[in-house]
Amino acid sequence: MRIAPLLLTPKILSFKNSINIKKILNRLPFVLLGIFFWLFIYIIFYKILIYFKSIEVLGDILAAKLLSMIFLSFLSLMVMSNIITALSTFYLSKDIELLLTRPVAIKNIQSAKTVETFLTSSWMVILFALPVLIAYGNVYKAGILYYLELPFIFIPFLLIPAGIGITATHIIAKTLPAKNARDVLMLLGIIFFLAIFLFFRFLQPEKFLKPESFPTLLEYLVSIGTDSVFMPYYWITQALLPLLTGENGEGIFYTLVLISNAAFFMLIASWSGFLFYRDAVNKALSSKRQAIRLPLEKFFSGKIPKLGTALMIKDLKIFLRDNSQWPQLLLLLALVVIYVYNFKVLPLDAITGAAFIISNFIAFLNLILAGFVLSAIAARFLFPAVSLEGQAFWVIKSSPVSMKDFLRSKLISGLAPLIILSQLLIFTTNLILHVKGIMLIISLATIFLMTLAIGGLGIGLGAVYPRFQYDNIASIPMGFGGILFMILALLSVTLTVLFEAWPLYLYLNDKLIGRALSTWEIIQTCISLTIVIVLNAICFYVPLRVGLKRLEE
Amino acid sequence: MIKLSNVGKKFGDYWAVKDLNIEVNRGEIFGFLGPNGAGKSTTIKMMSGLLKPSSGQILIGGYDIVKEPIKAKSIIGYVPDKGFVYEKLNGREFLNFIAALYKIDSKQAERKINELTTMFSIKESLDELIENYSAGMRQRLVFTAALLHEPEILLIDEPIIGLDPKGVRMLKGFLGELALKGAAIFMTTHSLLLAEELCTNIGIINKGSMIASGAKEELLSHARGLEDFFMQITEK
Structure with missing residues (x-):
């Protein structure tokens, strides 16, 4: 040959x-x-x-x-x-x-x-x-x-x-x-x-x-x-x-x-x-690969940070230096731009009579869409957070660091950008839709709760089903744990929006025909909103608790 | 300093380690020997807090590793057999991170990093990404990380893997000095020569059970050397 x-x-x-x-x-x-x-x-x-x-x-x-x-x-x-x-x-x-x-x-x-x-x-x-x-x-x-x-x-x-x-x-x-x-x-x-x-x-x-x-x-x-x-x-x-x-x-x-x-x-x-x-x-x-320096690194140089900060700085450095993360990060940026752009080109001017109802309704549906987008982002970036320690997890496990501190640092470093992103996404799209006042506040509060729930589910289930040996980071959420996370996250988003649908209907009815809410309707609204808060709190807390137990074992 | 009482570890239905009793005092170097798959790494992983024992109790400096893991781990320095570290950090960043985990203040950390990296000859490479390090350099870095907080107890799983002859020689001298200063050292090794030269006490494990344990001189009094003794006892 x-x-x-x-x-x-x-x-x-x-x-x-x-x-x-x-x-x-x-x-x-x-x-x-x-x-x-x-x-x-x-x-x-x-x-x-x-x-x-x-x-x-x-x-x-x-x-x-x-x-x-x-x-x-x-x-x-x-x-x-x-x-x-x-x-x-x-x-x-x-x-x-x-x-x-x-x-x-x-x-x-x-x-x-x-x-x-x-x-x-x-x-x-x-x-x-x-x-x-x-x-x-x-x-x-x-x-x-x-x-x-x-x-x-x-x-x-x-x-x-x-x-x-x-x-x-x-x-x-x-x-x-x-x-x-x-x-x-x-x-x-x-x-x-x-x-x-x-x-x-x-x-x-x-x-x-x-x-x-x-x-x-x-x-x-x-x-x-x-x-x-x-x-x-x-x-x-x-x-x-x-x-x-x-x-x-x-x-x-x-x-x-x-x-x-x-x-x-x-x-x-x-x-x-x-x-x-x-x-x-x-x-x-x-040749040897050179390390990429973080913009804020000079403030930390020479100083040993506190435990939580040290864990987060370490994660941030590893994340930014891993070029397999870059395409996903940039793709995310492009998706956000397109997401917002899609709202910009909506023919809202064509609807004159029912503009208020339509834009409020779209803003409400937008919560589901944003929730789904956030779930996908969390599947890619939050769910693998614990697994990303990889075969170096022994460093953490053999150090005098409680798994609670470890999980907390993962939660904060994953949740903070997700909250900022979700708030910006909802605020910007509502601005484009001319949605203001109580509807804007409810949208922002709902997406905040949803983000907490998605974050808790992502980090928590990532700790319950970690994969410390992987070839490709993108393969981490592909397993059973990742699929379970996606199902639960989508379910929690859908249920949140469903439970808010009735209060929204009552609100729009009130705005449209000027009919004041009855006492029973006010009670219904309160029950719905309480269910939303409890549901998201459970989604946030329970997976983290189970994940912590799993890591401690 | 280290006390294992009836310690066992079960994986499914299989006992990888059973009824292990070990005691290592200050100034002692305990060599834990055994054939492949005998349970050496499982034992050291339980002692370092990586694995939870299925039975028995492990006391580290008087602290139960299961009940008071943070206190116990803060006096342990652990060197694993496969020293996987964060590839995307450089050596200095990794050591600073370790210093933060052990809550060492900046000045002391800087002093110790200088001292240890000079001793392990990796000071020049500290600002390079770990992914560029050779196996020997990684092992030296892991040793530096384990010693940064001046541990009272050192747990080492296969200490000389990846080290060159110069590194092995330096390490032997260093471990001897550390023991003289009062540290308790527990190490697993396949190098019988190293164990014979360095250890004060020897334990031999086979199929999960301790088959011989005691002071080196005592154990070897009827044998021609550690190799001879090891072969006799493990082939029984």
């Missing part, structure tokens, strides 16, 4: 060995979720394209623009994804030391790593581009030629960002120490990805469904300038369109442009590797 393919066999065998019925069954929910997502993408694109087709003149232009924009986003994503993947495969993967100490030529290592980088960073794009491309094929009733030529067009398109990414990686690794370069690039990559995500949201895709906005939308699409004859996404769009519409075009020309450019960029990648790889890998193997 030739050397370069031989070097790929451990990866292929590892992949083969990881496929067994038991593992597939274990991951069945995720596999099914993936299949549903795949079908969802296909159906959405099919419906959109059918809709476009029904619009004369503009329809085909919109479909072409959409295709061009999809490839633009693929291209941007793929460049970043290839840089990050290449840094891992070429410089940081565990087999590098093994390969470098064997009698294998560097060019063979490079070839194997190039294939690995391309496959690792492209498989997901290939997988999720397929439903889109099949939807285009079906809507435009493309012939067999479209499907046969697709690999010869799409793969060269993906090879271009791979070549650019690998070249950029070699240059970056030569200039920066690879271990920190990955952190910096990972951060940039995530920000870039989220910027694309936010960009698409801010485009207000819901406008596609309003025919009256088409002239402005078209102007808008033209103004964001997705058509540049020097860019690969233009080439691939122009290569595919004639195959889809059956019209004569320059399809073959653009296919050849794609293939020749793919070859060129792969050659450049190989050449840059030949120039830089040996020195850069040497640098990567001898």
